[in-house]
Amino acid sequence: MKMRRSPQTALLLAEFLEDEKLWRYGYDLSRNTGLKSGTLYPILMRLAEHHLLKTSWETTETGRPPRHMYKLTEDGLRHAREAVSEAAAQAVGVPAFDILGFDGAAFSEATL
Amino acid sequence: MTRVRKLALGISARVVRWASPGCKEWAEGLAREAAVIDSDWAALRWAIGSTRVLLDRRQVPLISLDEVPDLLLKHVDYTRSGYGLWVLILQGPFYATRIFIDHLNGLQRTGCILVVLGSIVAGSSWLMGRRRLKLRWYDDFYDDTVACARLYQAEQRRIPARLFFLLLSLLCTAVGIPLSYRNGFEPSTLWGMAGVFFLAMQPLLIQAQRNSRRRIEQINALLAERGLSETEL
Numbered sequence: 001m002k003m004r005r006s007p008q009t010a011l012l013l014a015e016f017l018e019d020e021k022l023w024r025y026g027y028d029l030s031r032n033t034g035l036k037s038g039t040l041y042p043i044l045m046r047l048a049e050h051h052l053l054k055t056s057w058e059t060t061e062t063g064r065p066p067r068h069m070y071k072l073t074e075d076g077l078r079h080a081r082e083a084v085s086e087a088a089a090q091a092v093g094v095p096a097f098d099i100l101g102f103d104g105a106a107f108s109e110a111t112l
Numbered sequence: 113m114t115r116v117r118k119l120a121l122g123i124s125a126r127v128v129r130w131a132s133p134g135c136k137e138w139a140e141g142l143a144r145e146a147a148v149i150d151s152d153w154a155a156l157r158w159a160i161g162s163t164r165v166l167l168d169r170r171q172v173p174l175i176s177l178d179e180v181p182d183l184l185l186k187h188v189d190y191t192r193s194g195y196g197l198w199v200l201i202l203q204g205p206f207y208a209t210r211i212f213i214d215h216l217n218g219l220q221r222t223g224c225i226l227v228v229l230g231s232i233v234a235g236s237s238w239l240m241g242r243r244r245l246k247l248r249w250y251d252d253f254y255d256d257t258v259a260c261a262r263l264y265q266a267e268q269r270r271i272p273a274r275l276f277f278l279l280l281s282l283l284c285t286a287v288g289i290p291l292s293y294r295n296g297f298e299p300s301t302l303w304g305m306a307g308v309f310f311l312a313m314q315p316l317l318i319q320a321q322r323n324s325r326r327r328i329e330q331i332n333a334l335l336a337e338r339g340l341s342e343t344e345l
Contacts, residue, residue, distance in 0.1 A: 027145040027158065037142060037161030042168065045138055049326070051333075055137070067148065068141025 008035055009043050010087035013080035016072045023056060023069035044070060052076030116152040123159040127166060134170025169319050174330040177261055177338065181254040184264045191241040197234045200281050204231025207292065216292070223291025230284030237277040258340060261331050268324040275320045279313050 131139035
């Protein structure tokens with residue numbers, strides 16, 4: 001099943017790509033992306049469901065309750081790079097002709 | 113601890129308690145974050161946002177194919193017992209008798225017919241399920257994990273349809289009974305209520321569909337780990 005790529009998902013994936021090897025906390029992700037917990041967690045859950053995200057509980061020795069941490073899997077990193085570049089292309093506003101591989105110059109010459 | 117912080121932690125604790133089995137770990141993660149957020153108001157906002165997890169009703173993900181026979185056995189027992197459908201089924205003969213014995217007007221007769229229809233729908237759904245799984249009651253089928261997984265997948269695929277028939281039967285009964293007695297309800301009000309009921313049940317149907325799709329995918333992934341072919345969704 002293909003995963004839906006919303007702008008919020010792209011934002012979150014871009015945040016994960018900032019440091020690919022680091023385990024991230026939910027609140028830090030929320031602060032850095034500006035996503036609310038109610039938006040962030042469903043995305044994280046969906047990523048994990050598609051085996052794009054791995055989760056772990058922090059091991060602490062200070063008696064503080066452990067926190068849940070998140071990191072992209074290899075597949076997740078691949079997916080994230082694709083999604084982020086796709087989102088960037090859309091943001092730049094690549095003309096539809098170029099996306100389709102249509103030669104705009106040849107078209108104008110032929111019609112004029 | 114401030115009141116705002118207490119409220120935030122209280123909300124988080126309830127979210128953990130009420131989260132569905134498949135979301136417990138995530139709810140726990142959200143709650144732990146609420147506890148480490150410095151600002152009380154930010155913690156409250158975080159906790160309120162975390163209630164969104166309660167809307168997602170998920171089953172615990174399957175870790176191994178060896179869990180499937182037990183799940184299938186439960187499903188088979190559940191189907192065999194009729195899961196309370198007999199209440200809907202038994203009403204049918206009673207209201208069918210009323211059509212012929214009582215002096216009913218057209219509207220009341222329609223109500224009785226609806227209840228009978230509901231009973232037929234519930235009965236057929238139950239009998240079809242029983243018939244399909246008849247050979248799986250007591251045999252040694254459950255020793256074959258892969259066969260169990262395939263059958264369980266097939267049954268998962270049928271869940272949304274079964275739920276739909278159950279809701280249809282409930283709807284017929286819920287509309288039919290008041291109509292058959294005509295307790296001051298206007299028919300248009302009843303139909304309106306039936307429409308609202310049916311619409312309100314849509315999220316349940318969608319959720320059931322999602323959950324069964326997740327189960328099918330999980331089993332597919334576990335089958336693939338064993339080098340077995342997946343079943344198409």
